[in-house]
Amino acid sequence: MTKNKTHFKLSALYLYNAVLIILFFIAQTKAQTVDEIIAKNLAARGGVAKINGIMTQRLTGDISFGSDSAKPFMVEMKRPGKMRDEIMINGVKIINTTDGKSGWVLNPLSGSDSARPMNSDELKNAFGSAEIGGPLVNYKSKGNKITYPGKEKINDNEAYKLIITMKDGDVRDDFIDCKTFLEIKWVGNILSHGKKVKVETYFNNYKKVDGLMYAFLLDSDTPGTSYKQQILIKKIEVNIPIDNSMFGKLVNIK
Numbered sequence: 001m002t003k004n005k006t007h008f009k010l011s012a013l014y015l016y017n018a019v020l021i022i023l024f025f026i027a028q029t030k031a032q033t034v035d036e037i038i039a040k041n042l043a044a045r046g047g048v049a050k051i052n053g054i055m056t057q058r059l060t061g062d063i064s065f066g067s068d069s070a071k072p073f074m075v076e077m078k079r080p081g082k083m084r085d086e087i088m089i090n091g092v093k094i095i096n097t098t099d100g101k102s103g104w105v106l107n108p109l110s111g112s113d114s115a116r117p118m119n120s121d122e123l124k125n126a127f128g129s130a131e132i133g134g135p136l137v138n139y140k141s142k143g144n145k146i147t148y149p150g151k152e153k154i155n156d157n158e159a160y161k162l163i164i165t166m167k168d169g170d171v172r173d174d175f176i177d178c179k180t181f182l183e184i185k186w187v188g189n190i191l192s193h194g195k196k197v198k199v200e201t202y203f204n205n206y207k208k209v210d211g212l213m214y215a216f217l218l219d220s221d222t223p224g225t226s227y228k229q230q231i232l233i234k235k236i237e238v239n240i241p242i243d244n245s246m247f248g249k250l251v252n253i254k
Contacts, residue, residue, distance in 0.1 A: 034148045037160045037176055038136050044181040046212035051133050055079050056242045061233040082247040083130035098126040099247045106250040115250035121191035135164050143167030154185050182206055182213060198223055209236045
C-alpha cells in the first residue's frame, strides 16, 4: 500500500512538472509569436529603418462624416510628436495643431475667430495621433506591452489580434492580416468630455509611397452610435520640408 502511494505521489509530481514545462513553452511561444507578428508587420510596411527614417509626412484628401458630403482635409506630422490638421467646411478652415507639448484650436464655426488652447481631452487625443511610427515600432523601449490572445475574423480576413497596453495605461487592439501582415483594423478610445468613447477604424486600399505601405481608405465608426467617418487619402508626401511654425500657436482670424 505504501509502495502504491509513493508511486502515485511520484506520478503526480512528474505530471505536475510536465504541466509546468508545457505552460513554460506555451508562454515562450506566445512571446515569440508576438514579436514575430510585429516583425512581419514592420517588414510588410517597409522595414523599421524606413519607418524610423520618416521625419515628416503630409496627407491630403477628403473626409466625410456620415452621409455628409466630403470635405478637403490635410494632415502634417513631424518628429517628435508635432501635428497639424486642417479641414475645410463650407469655405471655412478649421485648424488643430500641437507641438508635442501644447495644442491649439481655431474653429470659426464655433462662433469665435480666436484661437484657443486645447483642453486636456483634445491634447491627449492629439498626442496619441501624432506619433509617426505607431505603437508597434520599438514598442518595448516606449514602455508599451503587447499580448497576443489569438486570431479573429475581420470581415472576410483572418487576423492576428494584438492587445496593446500603452505606457500611459490606454489599451488598444490592432488586427494584423494573416496573409499581408498589414493592419486592417484598429479598436481604441478617444476622450470626449472626460469620457472614453470607443472607436473602430478599418484600413483599406494599401499603396506604396517611397517604399512604405500606407492605407489610402480609412473607415471609422463609434459602436452603438450613428457616428461614422471616412477618410479618402489622395496624396501622401514623405520627408518634405515643414517649418516648426506650422505646429505652433495659431494666429487669430482678423
